[in-house]
Amino acid sequence: MTTLIKLEILRTLRNRRYLLFTIAYPALLYVFFIHAYDTSKVAGSLPVKSYFMVSMATFGAVGAVLTGNAQRISLERKSGWTRQLRLTALPGRAYTVGKIAATAVTTLPAILVVFAVGASQGVELGAAQWIGLVAALWLGSFVFAALGVALGYAATPDAVQPIVMITYMLMALLGGTWFPVSDSLEKFARFNPVFLYNRLATFTRPGHSLDLVAVAGLAAFLAVFVAAAAALYRRDTRQA
Template sequence: MNSLIKLELTRAFRNRKFLFFSVIYPSVLFLLIAGQADTTTMVDGTGLSLPAFMMVSMASFGALTAVLMGNSERIAKERENGWVRQLRLTTLPGRGYVLAKTASAAVVSLPSIVIVFVVAAAFKDVRLDAWQWLALTGSIWAGSLVFAALGVAIGYLASGDAVRPITMITYFGLSILGGLWIPMTGFPQWLQNIAEWLPTHAYAALGQAIELGGAPDAKDVALLVAYFLIFAGGAAWLYRKDTLKA
């Protein structure tokens, strides 16, 4: 499995387009959205300045991009070209393949998180205690596993031709409705009520709670755990189904 992880990482870091959108683009988007705002520009109902709020949102968005976009399209294409079938002929167990995909995506997601933090601190004067920086990095990185599992499930659900539109709809839908691009306070109330139950909202809320100096809300943690179990269970079921077809 270690060899497969190394192979996946090599492929990911050679893909310049993927690296741009997962590592560089979130920082660029952060600067565009934060604009001329400073630490005195507050987001209504959050207790956070706009730069601090968007820093967590864009770090979460970058990690989401790395684990969701990377996993889904690559798995669907590997199923189509026979690479997954070839791996089944080796001693690598099915869970090893899924774990290798998840682990490699998680490694790629870490730089996107760190770069957003560096840009926010350097250009928007976001200041936090050392424990908050560490807790933010750990919570956003760990939370990305939820979307890594979703990426695996989509990769086994969709064909090579259909995987991109399905992934893009899921990706943009979760990002926008979950409040990663714009604060949810600007949504109509009925839409806010729906968005509060989305995994992306709970994901960003982890970091926002840490920025305020507290612990993540138990509801948000429970919601992410529930989504992870659903996505991972769906991925496992789809993997077994795909194995039977092969």
């Protein structure tokens, strides 16, 4: 499994589309948003620059693991690579965990680049807050890595890309990525993992601590997505 994780990470980092759409694109969007909005106002109880720094970091992180896992697994199924792996000593759970772990590691550049741009634009946080925020967003990305594995086995190779993009954009739209979720929508947004993911940044507000409700919700989503990925993997094995 360790070898598989290393190979997956190297393959991802060599992908030019990953570098462009997962790292550069969210950073460019961040610069666009902070110049399009009135930076003297607040968004979601945070300064505009801080709010969009977090939302664009989560946008890049979710994109890295969700689209990367789903599309790659779907292509591996189509090419017969997963069938070949089943003939090796690699157990199915190790393959699934390896996929989740490998893609989650690749979210770090997406988060760090947006944070570096945010710092250059005047976002000021304490050292502990910066470190805590990176850790929170990185750990939270495992939820979407598991969802990506599940979608990769649920959808056919021809349908996986539109399914992933629709899922990705709807979760972002209703999860506070592009604009703060209003009070009337928040009760529904709490069932959206992207909304909970963005809520991990609330401890950076003065007088606030880590949102444990969001942590619990993400943990529940992780358990559901991992279980779904395992079940779909077993189904794919029986059909192979």
